[in-house]
Amino acid sequence: MKNKLIAPSLLSADFGNLQRDIEMLNESQADWLHVDVMDGRFVPNISFGFPVMKTVQEHAKKFVDVHLMIVEPEKYVDEFINMGADLVSVHLEACTHLHRVINQIQDKGAKAGVVLNPATPVILLEDIIKEVDLVLIMSVNPGFGGQKFIENTYKKVKETKDMILDNNSTALIQVDGGVNLDNASKLFGAGADVLVAGNAVFASENPAKTIELLKL
Ligand code: DX5
Numbered sequence: 001m002k003n004k005l006i007a008p009s010l011l012s013a014d015f016g017n018l019q020r021d022i023e024m025l026n027e028s029q030a031d032w033l034h035v036d037v038m039d040g041r042f043v044p045n046i047s048f049g050f051p052v053m054k055t056v057q058e059h060a061k062k063f064v065d066v067h068l069m070i071v072e073p074e075k076y077v078d079e080f081i082n083m084g085a086d087l088v089s090v091h092l093e094a095c096t097h098l099h100r101v102i103n104q105i106q107d108k109g110a111k112a113g114v115v116l117n118p119a120t121p122v123i124l125l126e127d128i129i130k131e132v133d134l135v136l137i138m139s140v141n142p143g144f145g146g147q148k149f150i151e152n153t154y155k156k157v158k159e160t161k162d163m164i165l166d167n168n169s170t171a172l173i174q175v176d177g178g179v180n181l182d183n184a185s186k187l188f189g190a191g192a193d194v195l196v197a198g199n200a201v202f203a204s205e206n207p208a209k210t211i212e213l214l215k216l
């Protein structure tokens with residue numbers, strides 16, 4: 001997969017016009033479509049689940065990237081993959097048996113990602129880095145769109161990149177939270193492959209144009 005990928009987050013879309021927004025993304029230079037699932041337990045917010053995923057499945061033409069911010073993700077990953085998820089990411093902090101969940105996702109035919117909260121150190125990936133297809137570094141505390149980017153993220157991206165190279169891992173690095181036109185190129189420069197952007201895309205006057213600019 002090529003570098004400098006943009007994954008607009010549906011969390012900031014207009015849910016009254018979800019099909020319209022997904023079609024806009026289909027026509028745009030967006031590479032992936034990021035789907036944020038929140039359960040009100042792992043994070044202090046509830047977003048959406050399978051009914052919205054069904055609309056995504058029916059209309060999205062892009063690679064579907066599902067970010068599970070839920071406890072016991074192993075109970076639900078199969079269903080998300082059945083509904084068209086190309087990649088499913090689970091939080092390290094939510095998995096007692098992370099290795100098992102990563103295998104479960106891959107055995108079901110999808111790519112598997114592991115997510116780190118801002119306070120979780122990169123070193124904890126040491127024994128899973130060869131197994132995962134993606135590492136998602138959270139650059140805000142998960143739960144809400146439109147939050148301020150945490151500057152320590154650059155350091156974590158570089159540490160992750162070093163670990164990937166040291167281990168001959170093929171994992172991509174994704175960054176999620178507070179990504180905007182001011183920090184995107186610096187994040188790509190630090191080693192990120194995929195940037196999630198919610199507010200920066202959907203609150204802009206021309207979302208399709210903003211997606212293009214985020215790649216510059
Ligand atoms: C935060 C979610 C993010 C969120 C990003 O918990 O995981 O994907 O939608 O939104 P912005 O880009 O607005 O910070």
Ligand code: ZN
Pocket residue numbers: 009034035036067176196
């Ligand atoms: Zn997300």
